[in-house]
Amino acid sequence: MENFSNPKISIVMPLYNSEKFIETAIESVLNQTFKDFELILVDDCSTDRTLEIVSKYDDPRIKIIHQIKNSGESSSRNLGIKVANGKYIYFMDHDDMILPETLETFINVAEESQAELVYMNSYFRGEDLTGQLEQIHCTNPKPRIMSSDLTERIKFEFMHRDVTVEPWIKIQRRDFLIDKQIRFPLITRDGDGMFNLAEICFAKKIQVIDACCYLYRLTPTQTMASSAEKHLRQTINSMPLMLEFMENVFDKLTISTELRLAAEERQIMHVLDVFVLRSYRRGELKIETIDQILRELELTNLTRILIHTLVAKMIQSEKKPRKFKQIFRNFLSKLRM
Numbered sequence: 634m635e636n637f638s639n640p641k642i643s644i645v646m647p648l649y650n651s652e653k654f655i656e657t658a659i660e661s662v663l664n665q666t667f668k669d670f671e672l673i674l675v676d677d678c679s680t681d682r683t684l685e686i687v688s689k690y691d692d693p694r695i696k697i698i699h700q701i702k703n704s705g706e707s708s709s710r711n712l713g714i715k716v717a718n719g720k721y722i723y724f725m726d727h728d729d730m731i732l733p734e735t736l737e738t739f740i741n742v743a744e745e746s747q748a749e750l751v752y753m754n755s756y757f758r759g760e761d762l763t764g765q766l767e768q769i770h771c772t773n774p775k776p777r778i779m780s781s782d783l784t785e786r787i788k789f790e791f792m793h794r795d796v797t798v799e800p801w802i803k804i805q806r807r808d809f810l811i812d813k814q815i816r817f818p819l820i821t822r823d824g825d826g827m828f829n830l831a832e833i834c835f836a837k838k839i840q841v842i843d844a845c846c847y848l849y850r851l852t853p854t855q856t857m858a859s860s861a862e863k864h865l866r867q868t869i870n871s872m873p874l875m876l877e878f879m880e881n882v883f884d885k886l887t888i889s890t891e892l893r894l895a896a897e898e899r900q901i902m903h904v905l906d907v908f909v910l911r912s913y914r915r916g917e918l919k920i921e922t923i924d925q926i927l928r929e930l931e932l933t934n935l936t937r938i939l940i941h942t943l944v945a946k947m948i949q950s951e952k953k954p955r956k957f958k959q960i961f962r963n964f965l966s967k968l969r970m
Contacts, residue, residue: 638718639718639719640669640670640671640694640718640719640720641667641669641670641719641720641721641740642667642669642670642671642719642720642721642722642723642736642739642740642804643670643671643673643713643717643718643719643721643722643723643807644662644670644671644672644673644723644724644725644736645673645675645709645710645713645714645717645722645723645724645725646658646672646673646674646675646713646724646725646726646727647675647677647706647709647710647713647726647727648674648675648676648677648679648683648687648709648727649676649677649678649679649683649703649706649709649727650679650680650681650683651679651681651683651727651728652679652681652682652683652686653728654727654728654729654850655683655686655687655727655728656686657730657762658725658726658727658728658729658730659672659674659687659690659695661730661731661732661733661848662725662731663692664733665731665733665734665735665736665737666733666734666736666737667734667736667737667740670694670719670736671694671695671696671717671718671719672692672694672695672696673696673698673713673716673717674687674695674696674697674698675698675699675700675709675710675712675713676697676698676699676700677700677703677704677705677706677708677709678699678700678702678703684697696716698712698713698716700712704819705819705821706817706824707817707818707819707820707824708817708819710724710800710817711816711817714807714810714811714816717807719807720806720807720808721739721740721743721804721805721806721807722804722805722806722807722810723736723739723801723803723804724800724801725801726801726849728850728852729762729801729847729848729849729850730762730847730848730850731846731847731848732846732847732848734846735846735847738842738844738846739751739804739846740804742840742842743804743806743840746778746838746840747838748778748836748838748839748840749805749806749809749832749836749837749838749839750803750804750805750806750809750832750833750836750838750839750840751803751804751805751839751840751841751842752771752796752802752803752839752840752841752842753802753803753841753842753844753845753846753847754770754771754774754775754776754796754841754842754843754844754845755768755769755770755771755774755844755845756768756769756797756799756801756802756845756846756847756848756849757769757845757847757848757849758848758849758851759848759849759850759851760850760851760852762848762850766848768845769797769849771795771796771797771841772793772794772795772796773789773795773796773841774843775841776841776842776843777840777841778838778839778840778841779833779839779840779841781837781838783834783886783887783888784888784889784892786833786834786839787830787833787834787888787892787896788892790833790839791826791829791830791833791896791899792895792896792899794903796829796841798823798825798826798828798829799825799849800825800828801847801849802847805832809832809835809836813831813835815828815831815832815835816828818874818875818878819874820871820874820875820878821867821868821870821871822867822868822871822872822875822904822908823871823875823900823903823904823907826900826903827875827878827879830879830882830896831878831882834882834883834886835885860917861912861917861918862918862922862926864908864912865908865909865912865918865923865926866926866929866930867908868904868905868908868909869926869927869930869932869940870930871904872901872904872968873968873969875900875901875904876897876901876965876968876969879893879896879897879900880893883896894962894965897965898961898962898965901961901964901965902961905943905944905947906947909923909944909947910944910947910948913948920944920945920948923941923944924941927940927941933967935967936964936967936968939960939963939964939967940964942960943960943961943964946960
């Protein structure tokens with residue numbers, strides 16, 4: 634029997650102008666074989682028919698809460714953590730779906746293993762979820778209990794991205810998040826990765842299972858130069874906040890200075906590769922545009938030069954980013970000033 638006040642799992646779903654897909658997302662939750670859940674819909678000041686659509690559901694397991702002002706997905710997820718009542722928390726996007734056995738699969742493994750975190754090793758991706766789907770595997774898809782050695786976890790699970798960082802690929806114990814004060818950082822780039830780093834660092838036991846239960850909807854994205862320029866600004870402005878978050882996590886752990894620096898370098902390389910280099914290769918950004926954007930940002934001149942040099946070298950070389958370790962060290966030291 635469902636326990637509406639103390640469910641086994643809380644599903645947190647941020648909403649913002651979600652009218653196109655929200656019904657299919659909610660229906661996929663209501664069709665779960667595991668029924669002891671609450672679905673927390675966090676509306677981030679939608680301006681379309683989202684609230685009208687979700688309000689029609691007459692199910693005591695569905696709770697609708699509202700952000701006071703539009704604050705982004707990370708803020709909505711943090712609010713969901715705050716109001717959740719479940720033993721476990723699962724994050725889901727408003728435009729995706731889960732297979733009927735998703736919650737049951739997660740709960741059975743979590744209860745049996747007593748792990749704070751349980752990851753799926755793959756997910757389905759496709760533009761039309763009713764059509765052909767592509768199965769996306771993690772870097773290391775082998776079912777396993779992650780190493781209890783912290784250095785190994787940071788090296789392989791975070792730096793090498795052996796598990797994907799998306800919030801919907803895993804469930805986590807609510808008391809673990811509360812006890813370790815783990816929340817999504819309010820940054821515009823790779824907040825999911827930072828949240829995942831904190832979880833990996835602080836969890837005592839992490840389980841990876843052979844399951845593929847999430848259907849990720851690949852929606853068309855803007856590839857216009859104006860969008861790429863906006864993303865570049867957001868990326869550069871997020872870097873100091875990423876580093877601050879990582880430093881706060883590492884300060885609570887016993888790890889070497891060398892590993893801290895290597896992890897920070899890897900993170901900056903990752904965001905530059907995803908949000909800058911790929912845009913350049915697609916023809917959305919020119920090196921002159923990158924230089925102009927950096928000049929407009931509120932950064933010290935030396936930091937701007939370092940970022941420009943770093944991006945230029947990444948663009949000019951097909952070598953692996955590890956060749957630029959010294960550049961990253963200089964870059965990171967200036968960002969911390």
